[in-house]
Amino acid sequence: MQIPANRLDRVYRQHQAEYESKALEVLRSGYYILGEETARFEQAFADYLGGGFVVGVGCGLDALTISMHLLGIGCGDEVIVQGNTFIAAVLAIIHNGATPVFAEPDDGFCLSPESIERKITPKTKAVIVTHLYGMVTPMEPILSLCRSRRLMVIEDAAQAHGAEYRGQKAGTFGDAGCFSFYPTKNLGAFGDAGAVFVRDPALAEAIRTYRNYGSEKRYHNAMTGVNSRLDEMQAGFLNVRLRHLEELTQQKAAAAAYYSRYIANPLITLPVPAPETACVWHQYVIRCDTRDDLAAWLLTKGIHTDIHYPVPPHLTEACRFLQMKRGDLPVTERLTDTVLSLPLFFGITKEEQDAVILALNDYRPDKSEE
Numbered sequence: 129m130q131i132p133a134n135r136l137d138r139v140y141r142q143h144q145a146e147y148e149s150k151a152l153e154v155l156r157s158g159y160y161i162l163g164e165e166t167a168r169f170e171q172a173f174a175d176y177l178g179g180g181f182v183v184g185v186g187c188g189l190d191a192l193t194i195s196m197h198l199l200g201i202g203c204g205d206e207v208i209v210q211g212n213t214f215i216a217a218v219l220a221i222i223h224n225g226a227t228p229v230f231a232e233p234d235d236g237f238c239l240s241p242e243s244i245e246r247k248i249t250p251k252t253k254a255v256i257v258t259h260l261y262g263m264v265t266p267m268e269p270i271l272s273l274c275r276s277r278r279l280m281v282i283e284d285a286a287q288a289h290g291a292e293y294r295g296q297k298a299g300t301f302g303d304a305g306c307f308s309f310y311p312t313k314n315l316g317a318f319g320d321a322g323a324v325f326v327r328d329p330a331l332a333e334a335i336r337t338y339r340n341y342g343s344e345k346r347y348h349n350a351m352t353g354v355n356s357r358l359d360e361m362q363a364g365f366l367n368v369r370l371r372h373l374e375e376l377t378q379q380k381a382a383a384a385a386y387y388s389r390y391i392a393n394p395l396i397t398l399p400v401p402a403p404e405t406a407c408v409w410h411q412y413v414i415r416c417d418t419r420d421d422l423a424a425w426l427l428t429k430g431i432h433t434d435i436h437y438p439v440p441p442h443l444t445e446a447c448r449f450l451q452m453k454r455g456d457l458p459v460t461e462r463l464t465d466t467v468l469s470l471p472l473f474f475g476i477t478k479e480e481q482d483a484v485i486l487a488l489n490d491y492r493p494d495k496s497e498e
């Protein structure tokens with residue numbers, strides 16, 4: 129049996145008829161960009177998040193870049209971002225002409241308020257919190273620190289649709305919450321899509337204008353905007369997917385609980401969400417000191433895994449200009465060397481999970497050399 133690290137066809141099959149009839153409906157409607165499906169999705173997702181405004185954009189990276197730009201972040205500013213993040217947040221800072229300053233996570237995967245505090249300078253303008261793997265970073269300590277230091281807070285909630293901290297949804301705590309609907313996400317489209325959540329109606333309006341060439345009225349340009357629009361087909365698919373999101377989240381939570389219950393190997397550390405949070409299990413990420421050896425062992429059993437992420441942003445070729453080196457972010461780098469994402473896709477079967485559990489529980493460090 130081969131078990132892929134991820135597969136997307138099974139989530140499509142779960143509601144195949146609904147996606148297919150939506151596709152036909154959109155094709156036949158004659159509206160393909162920024163029409164009714166998009167407006168409906170923006171409203172439905174805002175309602176789902178508990179109020180506020182949602183503006184659809186082209187992808188998650190655009191959500192980050194555009195919201196930061198319209199919050200006034202630019203040249204000369206520093207933005208604090210966690211070392212253990214997907215590079216999107218870092219690129220968004222750089223694309224705005226600002227400088228990323230890396231802070232460390234705590235002993236889980238969440239950005240540490242103490243580490244943020246150590247990185248604040250007179251140039252610091254904002255902090256980006258990434259809710260990694262579907263876990264939610266406990267926001268209260270970060271929000272009160274940022275409030276007292278007059279820093280903006282931006283959430284990268286691209287992996288945390290529907291996740292909660294103290295009963296409030298991820299992405300709704302700061303000045304802007306950024307979402308991606310890339311197909312692998314829990315709330316995934318079937319192409320590129322993203323959105324920004326904000327509470328300030330003026331900011332929502334500015335994003336709405338900016339994403340469409342800066343024009344409020346056709347061919348009248350109020351600002352030097354961009355083209356980053358959510359198209360009708362993706363919005364239509366998202367309207368279908370959003371209706372089933374709670375049920376899909378339950379499926380993943382059950383599969384994650386199954387792993388947590390039955391994986392038992394002293395060499396493996398299981399993921400534990402922070403207190404007062406509801407995790408949506410975008411990924412199930414274990415830690416192991418002999419991670420590469422473990423991944424090789426799993427592969428001999430046909431089990432494919434992934435690493436999120438094999439190179440931390442500060443050590444990428446892209447960020448060489450920051451002149452950082454290995455050892456600069458020891459907590460982040462330790463995670464980079466030890467994390468392993470197990471197969472946890474929608475529609476994974478008990479048999480597939482049992483095979484993963486059996487192989488993990490059988491693992492000893494020298495095994496793959498036998």
Ligand SMILES: *Cc1c(COP(=O)(O)O)cnc(C)c1O
Pocket residue numbers: 187188189190213214216217258284286287308309310320321322
């Ligand atoms: C997927 C993802 C993004 C970027 O989304 P795109 O839609 O691919 O641009 C940003 N941040 C995180 C944490 C992500 O997982």
